[in-house]
Amino acid sequence: MPKLVLFDIDGTLALTGGAGLRALERAFEDVFRVSGAFDGVEMPGRTDRVIVKDALEHVGLRPDEAELVRFREKYYDYLRDEILVKNPNKRMMPGVLKLLDVLTLRDDTYLGLLTGNFSKTARVKLEYFRLWHYFMFGAYGEDAEDRDHLVPVALERAVESGVPSLTVNDVFVVGDTPKDVACALAAGTRSVAVATGNFDMVTLRASGAEFVLKDLSDTEAFISLLNG
Secondary structure, eight states: OOEEEEEOOBTTTEEETTHHHHHHHHHHHHHHOOSOTTTTOOOTTOOHHHHHHHHHHHTTOOOOHHHHHHHHHHHHHHHHHHTTSOOTTEEEOTTHHHHHHHHHHOTTEEEEEEOSSOHHHHHHHHHHTTOGGGOSOEEOTTSOSSGGGHHHHHHHHHHHTTOOOOOGGGEEEEESSHHHHHHHHHHTOEEEEESSSSOOHHHHHHTTOSEEESOSOOHHHHHHHHHO
16 A cells, blocks of 8 residues: 655754744744744744744734735745754754655655645755655645644645545654644544654653654664554
């Protein structure tokens, strides 16, 4: 049976060294003239859409759609600058490149994204690490506020991209947070949690992940879980 593997970005495929948060803060200050709007706003595993919504509520703003569009465009522009800033925490996660190369060579495996990033920011980040071309399609932060609603979007786009008919048992959601696990559980798909972000293996296992890996460096182990 064909397999579909849906990857998160931040903390799973790569870390940007804080480029995303810096770009968000710059865009917010530029458009809304408020600083510190993201202080205390929970970010790991959440969609950009709901993160921005919480920041606006935090400072008591209710912008119109035109202002939100302007904010997002500023965010994209600033991210293109911030992603280039040197930072010791900016890196691709262990084993990612080899794993993607191996999975791409498999005739029965299809790769997509399932990320809280807006589609444009996802592309900026992955193009920087030269990973964008591995993915046929994705479900992104603008597609839903709740990450749990992204798996159906990804499956619909998989079909539109020519992926053969799949059962949920043949879909694997790969991420580094309990929220990644939760969205897989909500959709009935398989969950693969990697302890390369802010959560250790014990926490990820307790969140209900079917498979928990230290990182993605053991390609054979990952292939084995795909093969059942």
